[in-house]
Amino acid sequence: MTRPRRVLFVSSSGGHWIQLRRLRPAFEDWIRLYACTNPGYGSTTESEERFFAVPEASRWNKLRLVRQAGAVLWILLRTRPEVVVSTGASPGFFAMLFGRLLGRKTIWVDSIANMDELSLSGQQAGRFADLWLTQWAHLARPEGPKYFGSVV
Amino acid sequence: MIFVTVGSQLAFDRLVSAVDDWAAGRPDVAIFGQVGDTNQPPVHFESVSTMSPEEYQRRFAEADMVVGHAGMGTIIAALEQRKPLLMLPRLGSLKESRNDNQVGTARHFRSFALFEVVESESDVAERIDQMLANLEGYRSAEDSFGVGDSLIAAIRAFVNG
Numbered sequence: 001m002t003r004p005r006r007v008l009f010v011s012s013s014g015g016h017w018i019q020l021r022r023l024r025p026a027f028e029d030w031i032r033l034y035a036c037t038n039p040g041y042g043s044t045t046e047s048e049e050r051f052f053a054v055p056e057a058s059r060w061n062k063l064r065l066v067r068q069a070g071a072v073l074w075i076l077l078r079t080r081p082e083v084v085v086s087t088g089a090s091p092g093f094f095a096m097l098f099g100r101l102l103g104r105k106t107i108w109v110d111s112i113a114n115m116d117e118l119s120l121s122g123q124q125a126g127r128f129a130d131l132w133l134t135q136w137a138h139l140a141r142p143e144g145p146k147y148f149g150s151v152v
Numbered sequence: 153m154i155f156v157t158v159g160s161q162l163a164f165d166r167l168v169s170a171v172d173d174w175a176a177g178r179p180d181v182a183i184f185g186q187v188g189d190t191n192q193p194p195v196h197f198e199s200v201s202t203m204s205p206e207e208y209q210r211r212f213a214e215a216d217m218v219v220g221h222a223g224m225g226t227i228i229a230a231l232e233q234r235k236p237l238l239m240l241p242r243l244g245s246l247k248e249s250r251n252d253n254q255v256g257t258a259r260h261f262r263s264f265a266l267f268e269v270v271e272s273e274s275d276v277a278e279r280i281d282q283m284l285a286n287l288e289g290y291r292s293a294e295d296s297f298g299v300g301d302s303l304i305a306a307i308r309a310f311v312n313g
Contacts, residue, residue: 007311014160014223020161021226026307044205083311109303113224115256131310133303148307149300152228 006031008081010072010095013038016088016111022151023085023109037068037073039138050079054091059120063099069094074101087111089121096128107131112150115139153156154280155215156185156194159223161202164248165188167240170276171194171219175205181259181284184211217283217290222254222269227261238268240276250310265293 007027010129017036032049034041039053054071057064071125072094076084084099085107086092096124099106108129110122115136118126122145124131132144140147167186168187175183175196185199192197203211203212209307212233214217220226222241230237232291234244270279285289288304 004310015226015228017224018228021181021309023304026255026304026311035269040204085307106311107307109307113253115260116253129293131307133306135303146306148305149303151300151303 004031006081007083008033008079010035010086010092012089012091014112017041019087019111019151033079056075056091061089087117093121093125096125102129105130110134153215155211155218157220157226158188159221159226161189163188164242165190165192166273169192170273174277174280203277216287222258230266236266238279238283240270240273262296265287266290266295
């Protein structure tokens, strides 16, 4: 018997989270783990899914960013996912950075809300994402991000 | 019931006060609001600053129509629950959000049958009246809404390849 594969989804709250949840069909038979800044979302995941809360942070509060980065790293070390997926924002950036350093497969799907240019976190996460995607065809570039469609 | 939502903790008083003004003349219509951290909560309808995801889904389900910002969380919830949604995009220039993302989002989604977009808060009242008069029409709206198979296929191919 093969051991089920593990994927960790990471995002901030709101639209990022809702888009992240719509990527589940790509990981149907996997053990699905989630990390989000809104602890209240834990009750909305399915019973076989596991949820971890991470601290909120903004790019203007360095201490909180450090704590958030530490929490994301800790969850990665503890859960040992094979694949890490994010739609944004700063927790997702840290997930790409540490995921890459730990040799995990990293996937960034930039939020569909960014139709004029890639999100700031998405631009920064690009170099750590093994699969770097935008949800807008006109934002795709030969060197990445790539476009394969959207969550709506 | 009309559900008003600003989607996050970040207030959006321009939208909420426009609905509040409209509500003053329509005491017959039940309204509930999720209005963020604001110093100017509405006086003509009940509201909370934030709510749990469960309560958010419940309020959405109970609503005949929704008035909100042009955020992806609100848009996806409206599509999932097939609710008519009136959107006023937040503007970066008014510090209602970091940038003008929502203007682009609203421009893209205004072609959906369930969605209406106003660019100015002064148009909110008139558009709510129009939408309430046409609730039956929205029931037959058939906006296509599924996760793009190509996106899921690309992710599957990547993790298996």
